[in-house]
Amino acid sequence: MSSARTPLRRTCAGLATAGLALAITVPAAAAPGAGATSDGPKNIIVMVGDGMGYNHVDAASLYQHGTSFHQVAVDPAAGTIDHVPGTASQVYQSFDVQVGMSTFAANGRGYYDPEESWGDFEWNKQGPTDSAASGTALATGVKTVNGRLGVDAEGTFAKNVAERASETGRATGVVSSVQFAHATPAAWGAHNANRNDNHGIGDEMIDGPLDVIIGAGHPHFDDDAQPRPANYSWLSEPTYQRLVDGQTPRTFVETTDGLRAIADGTDVPDSLFGLVPVATTLQQARSGESEGQLPFEVPANDVPDLPELSRAALNVLEKDEDGLFLMIEGGAIDWTGHANETTRNIEETLDFNAAVETVVDWVETESSWEETLVVVTADHETGYLDGADSDPSWTPLTGEKGQLPREAWFSGDHTNQLVPLYAQGAGADVLASYAVGSDPVRGDYLDNTDVARVAFELWGERDAAGEGEIPVNALVPVPGAQDGSLTLSVGDFGDGVNLSAPANVGDRLRMTAALPTFSVTDSRSHAQAGTGGWALSGQSSDLVSGERVLRADHLGWQPGIRGERPGVTPGSKVVTAVDGGEGLAVPSLLARAGTEGRLGTTDVATELFLELPVTTQPGDYAGTVAVSLFPVD
Numbered sequence: 001m002s003s004a005r006t007p008l009r010r011t012c013a014g015l016a017t018a019g020l021a022l023a024i025t026v027p028a029a030a031a032p033g034a035g036a037t038s039d040g041p042k043n044i045i046v047m048v049g050d051g052m053g054y055n056h057v058d059a060a061s062l063y064q065h066g067t068s069f070h071q072v073a074v075d076p077a078a079g080t081i082d083h084v085p086g087t088a089s090q091v092y093q094s095f096d097v098q099v100g101m102s103t104f105a106a107n108g109r110g111y112y113d114p115e116e117s118w119g120d121f122e123w124n125k126q127g128p129t130d131s132a133a134s135g136t137a138l139a140t141g142v143k144t145v146n147g148r149l150g151v152d153a154e155g156t157f158a159k160n161v162a163e164r165a166s167e168t169g170r171a172t173g174v175v176s177s178v179q180f181a182h183a184t185p186a187a188w189g190a191h192n193a194n195r196n197d198n199h200g201i202g203d204e205m206i207d208g209p210l211d212v213i214i215g216a217g218h219p220h221f222d223d224d225a226q227p228r229p230a231n232y233s234w235l236s237e238p239t240y241q242r243l244v245d246g247q248t249p250r251t252f253v254e255t256t257d258g259l260r261a262i263a264d265g266t267d268v269p270d271s272l273f274g275l276v277p278v279a280t281t282l283q284q285a286r287s288g289e290s291e292g293q294l295p296f297e298v299p300a301n302d303v304p305d306l307p308e309l310s311r312a313a314l315n316v317l318e319k320d321e322d323g324l325f326l327m328i329e330g331g332a333i334d335w336t337g338h339a340n341e342t343t344r345n346i347e348e349t350l351d352f353n354a355a356v357e358t359v360v361d362w363v364e365t366e367s368s369w370e371e372t373l374v375v376v377t378a379d380h381e382t383g384y385l386d387g388a389d390s391d392p393s394w395t396p397l398t399g400e401k402g403q404l405p406r407e408a409w410f411s412g413d414h415t416n417q418l419v420p421l422y423a424q425g426a427g428a429d430v431l432a433s434y435a436v437g438s439d440p441v442r443g444d445y446l447d448n449t450d451v452a453r454v455a456f457e458l459w460g461e462r463d464a465a466g467e468g469e470i471p472v473n474a475l476v477p478v479p480g481a482q483d484g485s486l487t488l489s490v491g492d493f494g495d496g497v498n499l500s501a502p503a504n505v506g507d508r509l510r511m512t513a514a515l516p517t518f519s520v521t522d523s524r525s526h527a528q529a530g531t532g533g534w535a536l537s538g539q540s541s542d543l544v545s546g547e548r549v550l551r552a553d554h555l556g557w558q559p560g561i562r563g564e565r566p567g568v569t570p571g572s573k574v575v576t577a578v579d580g581g582e583g584l585a586v587p588s589l590l591a592r593a594g595t596e597g598r599l600g601t602t603d604v605a606t607e608l609f610l611e612l613p614v615t616t617q618p619g620d621y622a623g624t625v626a627v628s629l630f631p632v633d
Contacts, residue, residue: 040458041426042323042371043170044161045359046451048138049352050131050184051334051382053419054442057090058397059342059385059405060349063295065089066401070420072441074394076119081441084396090353091360092376092422099435100418100445103380105133106143106153109416112447114439117416121392125384128414131334132195134379134448135187139327141452143586149183149201150191152587154535156628161455162188165325166209168459171317172324173212173272174205177282177306177351178331179234180215180275181205184379188327189213199236206239206248206273212313212326214274218254221277223285225256225301231279243273259304263312272316276303283347284332290343294404295350306330306351307358314362323371325455328355337382340409345383369425373458375451378419384411418442421451427458449586453542457549461541485523486534488629491516496622499610508578508611515557515606518590520629522598530633533598536591537571538627540584545619550612552623553583558607559590567597570604578611590627 049056054070062068071084088094102112108127116123129137130146137143140158144151152158162172174185181202183195189205205213217234220227232240243252251269253259259274261267276282278301288298304312310328317324330352336345356376363372387395388408399405418439423431434450499511520536522529538557543550556574571589575581591604608625 041373043325043367044165044373044455045326045328045375046138047328047356047359047374047376048184049330049333049349049378051337051380051414052330052349052352052378053381053385053417055385055397055407056333056337056345056349057420059407060346060353061089062397062399062405063346063402064350066399068397069093071396072394073396074118074441076121076393091357095376095422095424097423097428097432099421099432100439100442101377101421102418102437102445102447103129103134104416105129105146107145112416112418118441121390121394124415124417125411125413126416128416129380130414131183131379132187135184137448138379138451139187141449141456143449147195148193149186149195151193154537154587154630155193156630157191159461160188161452162210162325162327164456164459164461167463169322170324171211171320172326173210173313173317174327175212175309175313176215176329176331177348178215178329178335179217179280180213181217181234182215182331184329184331185215185327198234199239202235203239206243211250211271212316213250214272214276214309214313216276216278216280216282218275218277218279221279223279223281224287225278225303243275248273256303259312260308262315263304263308265315268315268319270316270319272312274309274312278303281332281335282306283351284335284344290341293343295343295347306355310355310358318366328359330355334382337385338412340383340412342404342407363425371426373423373425373427375421375423375431377421377451379448380414381417381419382414383409384415385409418445421446427454430454430457457542486629486631487521488536488627489519489521490627497608499608504614507614509614509616511610513608515608515625517562518604518606518627519601520591520604521601522593529598529631531595532631532633533593533595534629535589535632536604536627536629537587537589538584538625539587540625541623543621543623545621548617548619548621550610550616550621551577552585553577553581554612555584555608555610556581557584557588557609560605561591562603562605565597565602568593568602576611584625592632
């Protein structure tokens with residue numbers, strides 16, 4: 001059985017976190033999916049075409065090669081689905097893993113339904129994710145509401161994969177063709193409840209653990225890469241001066257020649273902040289009317305392109321012999337989708353495709369597929385790009401090489417459609433095992449949270465205490481805070497929480513156990529707490545036995561309150577995947593207190609249960625449950 005593990009934790013003011021170990025033995029015949037390896041791949045590279053749906057990929061391929069790969073004709077009224085014969089033209093279209101990915105946020109639409117998505121052309125327009133929520137899901141494995149970065153739906157800190165990579169000794173970086181602190185790169189470098197807090201996000205990224213940050217957002221250059229009066233939209237003036245003065249952890253490079261020298265390998269620092277001398281995007285926002293013109297007919301800005309910036313980042317990060325994590329974003333694909341710009345959408349997608357080719361070349365010459373995992377995907381689709389006669393059906397894009405394809409835009413916003421995901425290399429099979437959804441048009445699909453969940457599965461979420469080591473926790477109070485506190489304590493759980501021997505319940509195995517008591521003590525004054533209370537929530541890791549995994553969505557619980565506590569309500573029963581729920585794979589509420597019931601100590605008692613198919617493979621499985629307490633406004 002697993003021994004008790006209380007992990008080292010980061011505790012923010014007003015936030016408490018506790019962990020406890022789970023151990024179960026299943027004596028029966030595995031949930032789909034491979035298990036974690038001890039060290040995982042040496043390198044993980046995630047490439048995000050922001051806003052890049054299936055049709056964005058094909059529009060660029062039709063212009064570049066005269067071929068398409070993903071085209072379909074769908075008529076919901078007739079109930080017909082016709083797949084157009086395709087030709088692979090992009091390097092990632094030969095990757096071993098090619099699946100779809102859902103992108104919904106914790107609010108808005110909040111789910112993906114294949115039948116509704118393909119049964120009503122308008123359904124995909126309602127309540128889509130934004131790039132902050134989708135980036136957070138890709139980076140942390142946690143759903144959040146639109147507008148938030150690096151925190152869950154309740155505002156609780158969520159560790160991202162870059163932070164985990166840094167903990168394991170790997171070098172880390174982010175690269176973008178838009179502002180360095182825009183939502184997608186910021187998802188791997190910041191934790192902020194407001195994606196529009198540009199200065200706060202920028203400062204956190206610059207002062208954080210990332211070894212490489214590269215992107216646009218220069219205060220002294222416009223969208224044509226020409227000098228302008230200072231505009232400190234993305235960097236405060238003091239922070240910019242710190243960069244210039246060398247008062248940050250990285251070498252600061254802000255010239256095209258300097259960045260290209262790093263990309264060429266002639267002047268490579270140990271760490272890098274590369275601020276491209278352009279205001280918002282490398283190329284998309286440059287002057288010149290592109291409507292009706294062919295790609296690149298409007299002269300491009302003389303700044304490095306995304307492939308060059310990707311090479312620069314890799315040249316820096318590969319100096320770390322322990323490995324690397326890198327996120328590369330083609331960010332302006334999204335901008336062209338919002339603007340319904342066909343020509344520049346093709347330009348941006350081709351630039352992203354070339355960056356993928358750069359990464360593949362690096363893997364095959366400087367690394368190998370045996371030690372590197374490359375994931376190519378999107379955070380969502382933007383613009384509802386489809387065939388010219390789409391509404392209310394889906395019509396294939398067509399076109400000839402060197403000409404603009406015949407297509408149309410049906411939105412100026414994000415949509416709920418599945419986006420493509422391609423993966424190759426070490427651990428790609430684990431990612432494929434997460435694609436348990438089935439879409440009538442795109443086939444198997446996974447969720448955007450699975451990208452981070454797989455990385456954590458391969459690299460672990462935290463280091464367990466070794467023999468003779470004692471976990472240490474620290475609570476750093478807010479400077480000047482008044483007396484009183486909001487604290488969480490957990491009853492003794494000895495060597496772990498051991499679920500009972502399984503009982504056959506119909507078509508499933510069911511195992512149960514009582515979690516230790518969670519005690520919440522609130523002694524804050526009304527001046528401190530205001531009109532708010534507190535909430536207690538938790539989430540489980542997957543349970544692992546060697547290379548076998550029981551997904552956390554098979555775990556559920558039924559919370560309750562000990563004694564009568566007016567103003568305190570327990571959370572609802574958590575439904576497991578066996579009954580169509582998400583189980584404890586997502587943060588779930590244990591209890592909530594409002595203004596009237598928050599004071600004093602509340603004891604929360606919880607029954608934990610595990611439901612599995614009767615065919616589950618035997619094994620001694622172990623994992624953890626993390627429980628968090630946070631104030632509610």
